[in-house]
Amino acid sequence: MNSQHSSSRPNSSSLKSRFTLGFLRALKRLNRQPSSSSSPPQTVSSPREMCRRYLRIRIAADASMASAVGSRRAWSRALLLKIRSRQSRSSNSSARRVSMKKKCLGEKIKKKKKLKCCKEINKLRKFVPGGEAMDACSLLDEAAHYIRCLNTQVKVMTRIADN
């Protein structure tokens, strides 16, 4: 799929470019969003603002990354779900439902976890989004793809930040 060879192609449909576009778009939105930074070249003054902005940017990065990957991967689906549920936390009900579903699934998966008693594998679950609900085999699969995408993300963000 594209996402696997994306980094080598300038193609607009590559993962990297998709992520870049999405992320930059989000950044623009974020920059225009807060009232304090309405005039572009204005540094955020209060640390609280900065912190909020940082969080938003981080979420934007993750979300745009997951969007660029799409729903093909379990981890991107889980990540998008998490973000959306967090966004809709204000509405509460949907978030709760989502979290409940995750819990049930997680319990079912505990059996699989026990089968694979490797502790490291369980540790890895925490880092890969959606890793709780996967068995060891697919977890490693998702981890490989996730690492690739993280690499892309870091490269793109480095370029943005360095520019």
Added chain:
Amino acid sequence: MGSHDNEDMGFQHRNEGTLNCPSSGMSTNPLPEKVSRMAMSSGSIFKPSNAPDPFFGSGWDPLVSLSQSDNFGGSSVASQSEFTNPPYPIAMETQGMSSTSHLVQYPSDSSYVEMVPKLPCFGSGSFSEMVGSFGLPECAGISNPGCVANYNPNRDGGIDRTSTMGTQSLDDRQVSEEGALGSSPNGRRRKRVPESSPNKNAEGELNKDMSGESSDYLKEQDEKKTKLEENTAANLRGKQAGKQTKENSQSGDAAKDSYIHVRARRGQATNSHSLAERVRREKISERMRLLQELVPGCNKITGKAVMLDEIINYVQSLQQQVEFLSMKLATVNPEVNIDIERILSKDGNLQNMPITAPQFPSLPQTVLDNELQGLFHMGFDSSSNIDSLGQNASRLKPEQ
């Protein structure tokens, strides 16, 4: 008899504890007699028509009982068991004796080829293999995994025995299996034998795979390969209640059905659970290898735990990098113009990472221009909610 002599030599060459099977075959050996005795006692061993399936699952049981029932003669058995590695010395030997033909040496006559069955693998059930190779009911129930160990003894014993196979097969099921499958595996085996070079060469070839005991492996390997379908069929049998095994084995070479064929390795257990477990383990190690390539500096690491630790550390560090960069981006308030340039540089640099700034304009801009325009339009949209990214996701989906 000349061939037999060769076999003998091969035996000795191959195995320390050669049985010293006389060229005359089974008859001369005391063992075969016992085997035949056992065979008789065990009942309709050879009858291919016997319903083999029930035995498959039990694996070694019949063998054990056989061995126990008939004491072949400790010494001879012991000597035979020397070759065979591990697990089923006695059982194998008896089988080996019976099967005569066994694997033995490739260069030996084609007659051996027929004999070569995969006797040894009693345990699991890939009788199909056994049957195939023998054509005789003899040690039918040899499935690959168990076979390896079995091969050795059988081979040694069996070389000479070629002819008298019929009588010796140990297990009923084996017999039945063999009978059913006999033809195809034999054909395959024949192919194998001529391909393989004389004993020594064959050994060299085979040794690469296994611990390289000797020619035993060669034969086993070849047979295993030939019998892959059969073995898998047999292996699968355990998993699937044996329904497909027969069919698979009978289909012979063309047996690559929808199943994932697994070959049991030497000295490994062959029940369905361990086979499934092994498949799972192989999958996991395959994925670990892929991960190893992704994570830098992990080429030298061997071992799952250490590797996983490295992977975890790497993922953690990547995530921290993303956080740090987003913090940096938060503090540095990017300008709109800069964004465009970044896009340019980014897309331009997608092809070649190290690009100096002045070269940006020279990069293909036509494509970028389109993207830029799109970006501008998008960027100035009113939607400030990150949820819109979700919408973008749905929009992007079709592209993927």
